[in-house]
Amino acid sequence: MSGRTFLAANWKMHLYPGEAEMLLQQLRLLEAEKGAWPFPVVVCPAHVYLSLAVERLSGTSLQVGAQNGYPGEFGAYTGEVSMAQLRAVGCTHVIVGHSERRQYFGEKGGLLQKKVQDAQARSLKVIYCIGETRAEREAGETFAILEGQLREALSRVDVAWDKLIIAYEPVWAIGTGLNATPQQAQEAHGFIREWLRKAGAPAEAVPILYGGSVKPANAEELFAQPDVDGGLVGGASLIAADFWAIAAALQKAKGALT
Numbered sequence: 480m481s482g483r484t485f486l487a488a489n490w491k492m493h494l495y496p497g498e499a500e501m502l503l504q505q506l507r508l509l510e511a512e513k514g515a516w517p518f519p520v521v522v523c524p525a526h527v528y529l530s531l532a533v534e535r536l537s538g539t540s541l542q543v544g545a546q547n548g549y550p551g552e553f554g555a556y557t558g559e560v561s562m563a564q565l566r567a568v569g570c571t572h573v574i575v576g577h578s579e580r581r582q583y584f585g586e587k588g589g590l591l592q593k594k595v596q597d598a599q600a601r602s603l604k605v606i607y608c609i610g611e612t613r614a615e616r617e618a619g620e621t622f623a624i625l626e627g628q629l630r631e632a633l634s635r636v637d638v639a640w641d642k643l644i645i646a647y648e649p650v651w652a653i654g655t656g657l658n659a660t661p662q663q664a665q666e667a668h669g670f671i672r673e674w675l676r677k678a679g680a681p682a683e684a685v686p687i688l689y690g691g692s693v694k695p696a697n698a699e700e701l702f703a704q705p706d707v708d709g710g711l712v713g714g715a716s717l718i719a720a721d722f723w724a725i726a727a728a729l730q731k732a733k734g735a736l737t
C-alpha cells in the first residue's frame with residue numbers, strides 16, 4: 480500500500496448530538512473488533528461535535544478534522560472558528576475550499592490561500608478540494624477549472640506539501656448518487672499530479688482523494704485507479720458499516736496494486 484492511501488469522512492451539517500455520539504461509538508467499536516484502520520482515516524464532524532469526537536476517538540487510530548476554519552488565532556470575526564482554535568481542541572486536519580463553501584459562501588482566491596497557509600502554519604494538514612460543475616465539464620473546461628483552483632490557493636505561497644491532501648470532487652457527483660467513472664477520476668487525478676509536479680511539489684507523495692457519491696458498491700473500482708489514493712466520503716460516511724466497507728475496499732484496491 481502506498482504512503483498516500485488516505486480516507487476522510489465529511490459529515491457536513493448533519494446529525495443531532497445523540498446520533499453523532501452513536502456514530503462515534505460505532506466507529507470505535509469497529510476498530511476494537513476488526514483492528515486499527517490500516518491507513519490514516521480522518522472524521523470531519525460539524526464544529527459543535529469536534530471536541531466530542533476528539534474525546535470519543537482518543538485511543539483509536541482515527542483522527543479528527545474540521546470542515547472549515549478561519550485564518551488567525553483570535554479576532555472579532557463573529558461566527559468563525561480559527562485554525563488555531565481547531566488545532567487547540569485536537570483537530571489534525573481541516574477541509575478547505577469544499578465546493579459547498581465556494582458555491583454557497585463565495586469562498587475563493589486570496590481567502591483560500593490564507594486558509595491553506597494559516598492552517599499549515601498551525602500544524603493542521605489541509606484537505607484542499609477542487610472540482611468542476613457539470614456545465615464546465617460539458618463545455619470542455621474541466622482541466623482549466625482544476626488548474627485555476629489549484630493555482631488560486633497553492634501558487635505564490637510557500638505550501639508545506641507534506642501537510643497537503645488534494646480532494647478532487649466533481650460538483651455534479653456530490654450528493655447526487657452519480658459518481659465519476661473510474662476513467663474520469665483517473666484522468667482528473669493524473670492531471671492534478673502533473674500540476675503538482677510542475678509546481679515543484681513532491682507529487683508522488685501528495686495524496687489525491689476522490690469525492691462525490693463514493694459508496695461501498697463503487698469504491699473499489701474508483702480506488703483501483705493508480706492516481707486515486709483514497710476518498711472524501713460524504714453521505715456514506717454517516718453509516719458506520721458503509722464507511723468501514725469503503726475503507727475495506729480501499730485496502731483491497733491498494734493492497735492489490737502493490
Ligand code: PGA
Nearest residue numbers: 653654691692712713714
Ligand atoms: P457525497 O459528498 O459523498 O455525499 O457525494 C462528498 C463530499 O462533498 O465531500
